[in-house]
Amino acid sequence: MALPKFFEFFRPFLEAVSDGDIHTPKEVREYIKNKMNLSDEDVSVMLPSGRITYFYDRVGWAKTYLDKAGLVETPSRAKYRITDEGKKALASGEIIDLKYLEKYESFKSFHTANGNSSSNETIEATEEEKSPQEILDDAFNQVNSSLSSQLMDEVMKLSPGQFEKLVVRLLLAMGYGSGIDDAGKVTQLSNDGGIDGIIKEDKLGFDNIYIQAKQWALTQTVGRPEIQKFVGALTGKQAQKGLFITTAKYSADAIEYAGNLLGTKVVLVDGDALMKLMIRHNVGVSTEHTYEVKRIDSDFFEDEL
Incomplete structure (x- = not known):
């Protein structure tokens, strides 16, 4: 039937x-x-x-x-x-x-x-x-x-610790720390000093990316104060590169503040961007099927056969 x-x-x-x-x-x-x-x-x-x-x-x-x-x-x-x-x-x-x-x-x-x-x-x-x-x-x-x-x-069903591990795995899947042993780690939850994870960008550890991961409700908004706290944590580590990643969204003033920092680069990734990155880099998903969409090759037919 x-x-x-x-x-x-x-x-x-x-x-x-x-x-x-x-x-x-x-x-x-x-x-x-x-x-x-x-x-x-x-x-x-x-x-x-x-x-x-x-x-x-x-x-x-x-x-x-x-x-x-x-x-x-x-x-x-x-x-x-x-x-x-x-x-x-x-x-x-x-x-x-x-x-x-x-x-x-x-x-x-x-x-x-x-x-x-x-x-x-x-x-x-x-x-x-x-x-x-x-x-x-x-x-x-x-x-x-x-x-x-x-x-x-x-x-959203993951524990905070699992979410932080997920973020580190995503960055490794994206190619950060490639070829480096123990390139990514999650800091201890009880004493992380505002830093949830670290990715090594070189083998000797001269350049690291410091991560703040917030598993907040989708309806919540990360405001400027949270970004300022993260920048303070980066300053305490004498770090210049930070990634603030959340399942929620960012307020306009948080985005503006992060974009106007001097000497420190902070990249903001919201929930929508996080999902796109996970899908693109096959973290938590797998490819079911690949379709090839083809078109006429005009150059082929314009050249002499």
Whole structure:
């Protein structure tokens, strides 16, 4: 049989966790498979990439969309539970599709992160107004936007110490300290003097990058006073290079202050930039598939064959 569309997995997913208990992804997939009367062959059909099945992919997207709407939650890694709003959705008897989810501001904000309006309008626009390349780019951006959101969810579950280790690993993955033994380290939490980590830029340790890592709520703002404290900590180390990295965002005066420092260079990385760097350098993510987009080589045809 033809596999149901991904939004048709929303209600079965909610039903799979409707008892209010915590469930594993395997339990949810098994329930949905039985509920939809899908055969082993149905759930084994692979995406064109050959890396994942349609079934696995659509259950995963259902979880993401329901989570962003606040109908399910992830109390711990790889554990799902229905919320009160999810129970209300089931009890309503309404069709739970994209239009239904868009009545929740949290989902609407997530779903329109790339400037899209409603799902129907988006589909019509891509079919009538955009070239295939633009549609492909939009799809790529939507996948990355969703990935960034899911990645941030996982990062916010880390302990402060784990977050600091993550930041050091990211810098090493970016190439800082390349070829140097013990190039990166996290300072002791109890007595770090305002410095959370250090990256060696040369083998003898003449030049180091000092790190401040703040795992703050996404709605919080890092202000100028926090940057000033960090600069003071750098001065205490007679350091000239600092990286202030946070899951939150920066105030305008914090950005202005960091940009006008004399003698000390402080780079600010906010939550959005952090997610982009993690994705770009494969920290906490892995490549599922690589698509090659090719075009006509005009020079080839203009030259004499």
